Amino acid sequence: MGISMDWEVVGYAAAALTMFGFLPQLLKMVRTKSVDDVSLLMMVQMGLGVSLWLAYGLHLENSPLIVANFVSLSILALGLVVYFRYTTNRYLTRRYFR
């Protein structure tokens, strides 16, 4: 770092942090079995956005874009499963679990 700071390292650190950004939320939902303050729309919107980034990455054949967004999408997909498992929202539980 310092004068000869390697900016590539900053980029990789940024990518690692945001790529796994939803992981703490997933683990918290699994641990507490309590999800009702979490925004379903946030998960759906991020999932859709990350899916489009993945499609864009596949189109560009850009490996970092593909890997990062595949990881993010996997964590978000698991998050959705856990959310529907534990939500007490009556509309959602009626619709999907009866």
Next chain:
Amino acid sequence: MGISMDWEVVGYAAAALTMFGFLPQLLKMVRTKSVDDVSLLMMVQMGLGVSLWLAYGLHLENSPLIVANFVSLSILALGLVVYFRYTTNRYLTRRYFR
């Protein structure tokens, strides 16, 4: 779209969705005043990651990277303020509000 699909549009749509990805969570926290299922670590990790992306974007003088991550960081920062306002976590309320 179709055969002459404009992939730039896919990239911009992806950017818009993920850039504002935390906004539904922020609005939900403001509306419900209930934040205890939300992961503080998620917000801190995403905030740190997005800050590094912003620094990387400033270094590269890349406008899309700067704009997208400045927006994300602003939403996350507001999210942190709202989280600390409404959390009932005793350790956090003791530490910051007494």
